[in-house]
Amino acid sequence: MFARHEQATAWLSVWTDLGRAPRTIDAYGRGLAEYLLMCEREGIDPVAANRAHIAVYVRELTSRPHRRGGNVISIDSGSGLANATIQQRLVPVRLFYDFLMEEGLRESNPVGRGRYTPGRRAGGQQRGLVPRLTKLPWIPGEQEWLHILEVARQEPIRNRVMLALAYDAALRREELCSLRTDDLDPAHRTLRVRAETTKNRLERVVPYSASTGVLMSAYLAHRATISRARGPLFLSESRRNYAQPLSLWTWSKVVRRIAVTADVPRFSTHTTRHLCLTDLARMGWELHMIASFAGHRHTDSTLQYIHLSGRDLADKLARGMEHIHAWRIQALTSPNAASAEVSR
Incomplete structure (x- = not known):
């Protein structure tokens, strides 16, 4: 696969020479190879690919059956790779286009990334190509x-x-x-x-x-x-x-x-x-x-x-509510306390 794509081979060699872990290099190679295979099937020149071509790849990932069984990318989809897996697949593609930009072969990266933009709503966070789902880690009861x-x-x-x-x-x-x-x-x-x-x-x-x-x-x-x-x-x-x-x-x-x-x-x-x-x-x-x-x-x-269990949160809520409840009872049973609170 990489023998047919000179730039991809050069990109992977750079990461290898930089001393990245063998498992990282392997993951990058496999991830980019999947994308290059899609480009060959669709007749796309990967060096000249645009955002629409990347969207085709994302559509394929979100509809691909998971090898371990049905997984969900959204609540009602019932199919496709998990959100974290899709993010992993896009990382080497994004880094590959960063490399092409550095080499002067492209002017922009069609994958893009979520980044902070001053003045934007929702805290200035611009959404990436695929929304990232952040799940709490699971721990046993x-x-x-x-x-x-x-x-x-x-x-x-x-x-x-x-x-x-x-x-x-x-x-x-x-x-x-x-x-x-x-x-x-x-x-x-x-x-x-x-x-x-x-x-x-x-x-x-x-x-x-x-x-x-x-x-x-x-x-x-x-x-x-x-x-x-x-x-x-x-x-x-x-x-x-x-x-x-x-x-x-x-x-x-x-x-x-x-x-x-x-x-x-x-x-x-x-x-x-x-x-x-x-x-x-x-x-x-x-x-x-x-x-x-x-x-x-x-x-x-x-x-x-880090996340606290529902019981921990319930205990915190109960302690907080107990304090609020005590104040309300005191206000109801002591007219002076209630009038003093209103006058503040």
Whole structure:
């Protein structure tokens, strides 16, 4: 595909030379390849494509059946890729046209992006090509969490300590699987999340609990029976990859098995991170502290992860209403209080 499109090959080479992660390069390549295939089917020159041609691609994405079954792009559509998936497909196309503009092959980007424009209504925010839907992260309820813990107790020591760390330190999947033995500081119960393993290349040091420390000690003793070499913390114990670093996909399969067994299908490798950050908010941590703990560059990202449960909101509402109710009762039963309030 890219052999037939010189500019696309050059664009992808630039990103590779800039040191982007292999998975990012792969995602960009696959996303742009889909767009180029559409251009070939429709007889469109991708270099000269306009906004109408991009609209054809968007229409195709919104009507394409999802490979995992029916998904919705709007409440009543019943088909098409999810909104987040469509946004991901458009990112490499937008970046490709940015590259063509920099090379002097185009004067404008047909994809465009949402941007702030002074003087516009609704806070000056101009809508992007496809409206972005922002959904609150899902976290399990108390009963669902108990089911997950019940299943997790039957897992090998490695999987249990990984789940504990994933929650304790709010780790992303890649951060967890990339931990090395020298990232641990058992004396202070902290671990270092190296910049090269994070999403935004921000290194941080985070603590873990005493109970997780007990699990960690047991796992390190177990790990020594597999390999005494320093290096990746979590090792595979399968016959095919014995003593090799545990892959992201293997960990995803472990979590998926736990989710299915516990009958909590929405539980994923990212759920523990959501739950930890939400629990920190419930405990009264300030927003910037949670952002630092999570490794977010901006607090706007933190707000997307943190949401209080309906019960928490109900408690806040009840306390507020109790105060209002008390004032109204006092005003009704004390004429002097009511007249004083009116005279203000």
